[in-house]
Amino acid sequence: EASAMLRAAVLAAAVASASAFAPAAFAPMKARTAAVKSLKMQSGDFSAAVPFLKRPSNLDGSYVGDVGFDPLGFSDVFDLRVLREAELKHGRFAMLAVLGFIVQELYTFPFFPKMAPVHAHDYFV
Helix, strand or coil: HHHHHHHHHHHCCCCHHHHHHCCCCCCCCCHHHHHHHHHHCCCCCCCCCCCCCEEECCCCCCCCCCCCCCCCCHHCCCCCCHHHHHHHHHHHHHHHHHHHHHHHHHHHCCCCCCCCHHHHHHHHH
16 A cells, blocks of 8 residues: 555656646647737837847857847947857857866865865865
8 A cells, every 4th residue: 555655646747747747738829920920019129039129230140059138238339250159269268267177176176175165275274
């Protein structure tokens, strides 16, 4: 009896967690598109990323992932190629920074004592 109850509880939990990944029953795409278009309060060319802002003139969708997200207007001041290159550089530096954090936790120079980061702050300050 207890075994059957446990199996039923496990089955119910499995079904509930699997239903979280099942597609929901939404309205057809045409109905959703019409509903979203009817929400616009003004006529004009608005950004797909930030619907209440005008689409920047330099962001015409020619780059991959371009949906008109430029709330500060950098694309009006700088060349898009420069901004794209800067974004790649910053992303690579961020990846190197994460690698640096991981290496500092795993490797210690032989002339430094191995200790937790909290204790290392107190030791070296």
